[in-house]
Amino acid sequence: MPGPTLDKVIESLEIALTRAGLQPWQLYLPILADAGANSGVRRTAVNLLHNPARVPEEAAPKIADTVMDVMRERGLDYRLGQQTVMAASILRGNNPEAPMLPISHEHIGMYFIPFIEQVPTSGPDQSESEAVLGHVAHMLASIARFTVVYGHAYDSLLRRRVNDFYKAQATFRDELEKEGKLNNEQRRGLYAIVHPMEHLAELMDQGTLTRDRSLVELIAENGVVSKFDSLLNQRTDLGIAGGDVPRYLWQRAGFLVVAKEVGI
Numbered sequence: 001m002p003g004p005t006l007d008k009v010i011e012s013l014e015i016a017l018t019r020a021g022l023q024p025w026q027l028y029l030p031i032l033a034d035a036g037a038n039s040g041v042r043r044t045a046v047n048l049l050h051n052p053a054r055v056p057e058e059a060a061p062k063i064a065d066t067v068m069d070v071m072r073e074r075g076l077d078y079r080l081g082q083q084t085v086m087a088a089s090i091l092r093g094n095n096p097e098a099p100m101l102p103i104s105h106e107h108i109g110m111y112f113i114p115f116i117e118q119v120p121t122s123g124p125d126q127s128e129s130e131a132v133l134g135h136v137a138h139m140l141a142s143i144a145r146f147t148v149v150y151g152h153a154y155d156s157l158l159r160r161r162v163n164d165f166y167k168a169q170a171t172f173r174d175e176l177e178k179e180g181k182l183n184n185e186q187r188r189g190l191y192a193i194v195h196p197m198e199h200l201a202e203l204m205d206q207g208t209l210t211r212d213r214s215l216v217e218l219i220a221e222n223g224v225v226s227k228f229d230s231l232l233n234q235r236t237d238l239g240i241a242g243g244d245v246p247r248y249l250w251q252r253a254g255f256l257v258v259a260k261e262v263g264i
Contacts, residue, residue, distance in 0.1 A: 089142035137199035194243035201248035204255035
């Protein structure tokens, strides 16, 4: 008989912590801070610290300090770094938008942007083009959040990385077509078509959530909606299933509403 899922284990743990007078972040933070801990466990911890609902305002500076320490680590595990960048870029739901973790513009430039711009090495059973696509895709929404918070300081980076994303997706798809894997290998087809849809939808959603006219305009001018629609059509034509496509469509629809409202 299978045991409880990780989500159920964490839920039980959080209930016990609350009863003991502690907040869950007080456990997750030292796990993330422990450079000797298993990187998978640390990724779980930083993912739990992604959510502003889990992190009270007074805890944010302490978490930001730990996040900075993680990004300074020598030999930082790539996937941990990826999750840490995304945690640092989450926006709180207020007006005007503010970063969940108070990390300075200077430190973002010193530690986070170099990670965003690096070329990742491929992992087991992964081509270089697949690794590049995954890296660029995962970083798009984070760049969008950073640029909104810091006066559009990273607009040019976002434009360039959107273009890099288009190139990476085309390169990976061409690679799969040459190998005859796009139609008959579900995971590869999903990654080439549906996974890019997910991250383009997430990028559009940043425009919707922030209602930042400059960001909405940047997204519209760089063809994000049309690229999303192209991938949607490819998915239908190829019969590729999987992914949370209804949510992606909802995010696209929300973006179009906001784009119209701000006159784009």
